[in-house]
Amino acid sequence: MLKIVNAKKIFNLTENVEDIRIALNNLNLEIEDGEFVTIIGGNGSGKSTLMNCISGAYFLDEGKIYLDNKDISMEKEYQRAKYLGRVFQDPNMGTAKDMSIIENLMIASRRSKNKTLKWGFDSKKYQEFKDKLAMLDLGLENRLDSKVGLLSGGQRQAVTLIMATLEKPKLLLLDEHTAALDPKTARKVLEITDKIVTENNITTLMITHNMKDAIKYGNRLIMLNNGRIVFDVKGEEKKNLTIEQLLSKFEDSIDDKLVLG
Numbered sequence: 009m010l011k012i013v014n015a016k017k018i019f020n021l022t023e024n025v026e027d028i029r030i031a032l033n034n035l036n037l038e039i040e041d042g043e044f045v046t047i048i049g050g051n052g053s054g055k056s057t058l059m060n061c062i063s064g065a066y067f068l069d070e071g072k073i074y075l076d077n078k079d080i081s082m083e084k085e086y087q088r089a090k091y092l093g094r095v096f097q098d099p100n101m102g103t104a105k106d107m108s109i110i111e112n113l114m115i116a117s118r119r120s121k122n123k124t125l126k127w128g129f130d131s132k133k134y135q136e137f138k139d140k141l142a143m144l145d146l147g148l149e150n151r152l153d154s155k156v157g158l159l160s161g162g163q164r165q166a167v168t169l170i171m172a173t174l175e176k177p178k179l180l181l182l183d184e185h186t187a188a189l190d191p192k193t194a195r196k197v198l199e200i201t202d203k204i205v206t207e208n209n210i211t212t213l214m215i216t217h218n219m220k221d222a223i224k225y226g227n228r229l230i231m232l233n234n235g236r237i238v239f240d241v242k243g244e245e246k247k248n249l250t251i252e253q254l255l256s257k258f259e260d261s262i263d264d265k266l267v268l269g
Contacts (some may be wrong), residue, residue: 009038009211010179012061015071017235018059018257031057031069033235044205044212046222048258049232055215058232059183062213064088069122075178082091083084090119093172093210095165095185105157109148109167112156116171140170144200162193166200173204180205182214198225219251231257 017032031054049055060066062073064085065121073081080088096102103112117133119147134152141149144166148159156164165185172180182201186194202225205212216222223231231239231254239257241249 009041009043010037010077011072011074011077012037012058012062013072013074014063015058015067015073016069017054028228029160030235032061032071033197035236037212037230037237039109039211041211042209044210044226044229045214045228045230046226047213047215047230047232048217048222048254050258052234054235055232056183057235059181059213059215062179063092063094063181071230079163081189085138091178091180092182093177093179094181095168095172097184097187099161099164099168099188100249102171103156103164106155108153108155109141109159110134110137110152112171113140113174116174119175140174140190141167144170160193162189162197165189165197169197169201169204173208173210174207178211180210180212182212184217187217201225219254223249223251223254233258 013036014036015032015035016030019029019031029052031052033054035054035058042167047058049248053170057066061068064080064083064087068081072079073082075091094102104115107115112135116135125263137152138149146163146166148163156167159167169185185201186197189197198221204210212226214226223246227246228240228242229249230237230241
């Protein structure tokens with residue numbers, strides 16, 4: 009489904025070798041349809057660079073990215089947005105704060121469709137949006153006309169999740185999407201994430217610094233270090249994984265940003 013071949017991304021490419029940083033170092037990865045993959049790694053391990061290269065925010069310096077056997081390596085970010093969903097760490101990204109919840113959802117529902125000058129509001133969508141928001145159990149189904157900018161960080165991130173998955177994406181990218189939330193709200197958003205991804209069988213990549221969450225959620229876990237995959241586990245082996253075992257794999261690159269849970 010997603011195939012990354014010999015991916016290399018270099019920053020600070022200068023004549024001074026000491027300034028060069030290889031963020032992705034001949035990385036190879038294949039993700040099957042329906043896999044929910046959690047990604048961990050220390051600062052500078054290549055997690056966010058990988059996400060940005062998949063989304064089109066960065067182009068690879070070497071290598072290829074295939075989605076459903078289609079080479080998307082040179083497609084721009086807005087082109088990939090037609091079939092990729094993404095939720096960022098910052099709750100303020102991904103939504104238009106001065107527009108209402110229903111207006112944001114309506115725009116999201118048009119992501120994969122041809123753009124026209126006609127306003128996309130469809131009264132038939134109203135109940136669909138209410139049903140989607142009701143599953144969040146945040147009372148937002150009764151606030152469709154409220155501006156998104158008035159919502160709390162957790163509420164806004166939950167709305168962004170709905171927007172990213174309203175039209176089922178071929179791939180959902182979650183870039184530390186609970187890192188800016190308080191622990192209670194983060195737990196709620198993660199539960200919502202798991203419910204949406206599992207019920208809709210959405211192929212997902214989720215970056216997290218929390219080892220406990222990396223083990224608990226998803227059916228596959230990969231660890232990055234120095235731009236390479238250094239650990240890859242799935243299925244029953246992942247279910248039986250312990251934090252202690254994960255730490256032993258991570259001891260050479262662990263830093264104070266890694267959370268045990």
